[in-house]
Amino acid sequence: MKKLLSTKEVAQYLGVNEKMVYTLISEKSLPATKATGKWLFPTHLVEQWVEARTMNFPEQVQHNSVMEKTLIIAGSNDMLVDYAMKLYMQKNEGLYAAFCNLGSLGGIRAVHNGAAHIATSHLMDRDDSDYNFSFTQNEMQEPPAVVNFSFREQGYIIAKGNPKKIKGTKDIASGNITVVNRSSGTGTRLLFDAELAAAGAEGKTIPGYDNCVARHIDVGFEVISGNADAGLGIRAVAQALQLDFIPVQWERYDLIIPKSHYFDKNIQAFISLLRDPQIITHAEKLGGYDLTRSTSVIYPGEAGIPE
Numbered sequence: 001m002k003k004l005l006s007t008k009e010v011a012q013y014l015g016v017n018e019k020m021v022y023t024l025i026s027e028k029s030l031p032a033t034k035a036t037g038k039w040l041f042p043t044h045l046v047e048q049w050v051e052a053r054t055m056n057f058p059e060q061v062q063h064n065s066v067m068e069k070t071l072i073i074a075g076s077n078d079m080l081v082d083y084a085m086k087l088y089m090q091k092n093e094g095l096y097a098a099f100c101n102l103g104s105l106g107g108i109r110a111v112h113n114g115a116a117h118i119a120t121s122h123l124m125d126r127d128d129s130d131y132n133f134s135f136t137q138n139e140m141q142e143p144p145a146v147v148n149f150s151f152r153e154q155g156y157i158i159a160k161g162n163p164k165k166i167k168g169t170k171d172i173a174s175g176n177i178t179v180v181n182r183s184s185g186t187g188t189r190l191l192f193d194a195e196l197a198a199a200g201a202e203g204k205t206i207p208g209y210d211n212c213v214a215r216h217i218d219v220g221f222e223v224i225s226g227n228a229d230a231g232l233g234i235r236a237v238a239q240a241l242q243l244d245f246i247p248v249q250w251e252r253y254d255l256i257i258p259k260s261h262y263f264d265k266n267i268q269a270f271i272s273l274l275r276d277p278q279i280i281t282h283a284e285k286l287g288g289y290d291l292t293r294s295t296s297v298i299y300p301g302e303a304g305i306p307e
Contacts, residue, residue: 004040013046071266074100075107075120076187077215078253079236080150080289083282088270095266101214103186105135108256112140117267119256120149122187124194131252133300145262146298147255147271150283151290153235154191156246157219164229168246172230173201178208180222180231187251188216192232195248217241235288250290254298271295 010030011018021039024030031045073085077099085097102110107119123135136144158166164177171177173196181203182188189212196203203209208228213219219231220241230246238245261267273279274294283289 003043005043005046006041007039010041010046014050069094069266070096070098071118071270072098072100072116073107073118073120074102074110074116075118075256076104076122076253077101078120078149078152078234079216079240079286080279080283081120084270084273084279087276087278088273091273091276092266092269095269097270103183103189104132105139105185108132108136108139111144111256111258117257117261117264118270120253121256122152122251122253124187124191124251130300130302132254132256136256140258142259145257145259147257148293148296148298149253149255149274150294151250151292152253153247153250153288154188154232155235155238155248156230157223157233157238157241158230158244158246159223160242160244162244166230166246169195169199169248172196172206173199175205175207177206177229178227179206179211180219180228181209181212182216182219182232183212183214188232191248191251195232236286239287252298 005013007018007021011021014021014024016024021030025032025039029049030041031049032039032041034040071085071088073081081099085099088097089095100107100110100116104119104121104123107116107121108123110116111119121132121135123132125131125134132146136146156166156168156172158164164171166172166177172179181192193203196206211222211228213222213231216233216237217240219228219233220237220243222228223231223243224241232248235245235247237243255271257267272295274291280291283291
């Protein structure tokens with residue numbers, strides 16, 4: 001049974017004298033009931049009565065809130081994605097875009113958990129036969145839509161003029177080169193580990209292997225500062241910072257999207273933007289991008305580089 005207040009108690013609750021309570025009963029419809037000759041007031045109804053007469057009540061957040069207008073992308077960071085998000089907001093007034101730098105695997109998990117709309121990923125399968133599909137199969141209950149964002153050129157970012165005379169992974173595996181690494185769960189980290197394994201080396205033997213940074217651009221900053229001789233990253237960073245670059249391979253960089261949200265307006269607006277001339281021009285300026293298959297839906301077994 002709901003708690004009942006006496007006349008004295010409800011007067012104290014409302015901050016008035018008891019005579020005013022009787023006036024409120026007759027004039028303002030204060031909820032009350034009479035039992036054994038006494039007025040009793042159900043607490044929950046008194047609270048509702050007060051709330052119904054509250055003025056300047058804060059407005060409720062509208063269903064179409066800022067968060068629902070924000071396209072959340074999570075996963076592997078990329079300079080061209082940053083530009084695409086900026087252009088997305090410029091061309092779609094009132095819509096926003098935010099990026100969570102979680103690495104490829106973290107992005108896939110964020111999409112699976114409903115924390116992001118799109119994941120950006122370039123996770124190469126262990127047998128080098130494909131990208132992303134084996135990881136989405138392990139992490140997601142339902143197969144997602146996979147849309148190509150671009151192909152990117154990965155390689156070693158090194159100091160201008162290559163003072164250490166680095167030619168490739170074998171030189172880095174020698175133990176005489178200090179590296180900067182990417183965080184666990186990133187596609188670049190997995191590629192670096194695969195390159196070291198192919199050269200017969202283990203990460204723990206490489207100076208700087210445990211010096212991990214969050215972004216591709218941070219790899220370049222570590223090289224410029226002299227904290228590292230080399231680090232695996234995208235060509236666009238080397239070009240932007242005027243560093244030298246030793247190519248390793250081209251990779252497929254995809255957008256991972258839940259099929260149930262693939263046709264959402266904000267997601268389709270972002271995908272369609274990728275063929276905008278401004279994106280194409282900016283990719284050419286950055287260097288190290290191939291947009292031949294950008295916006296194409298990718299199916300398992302299509303790991304090859306565009307012709």
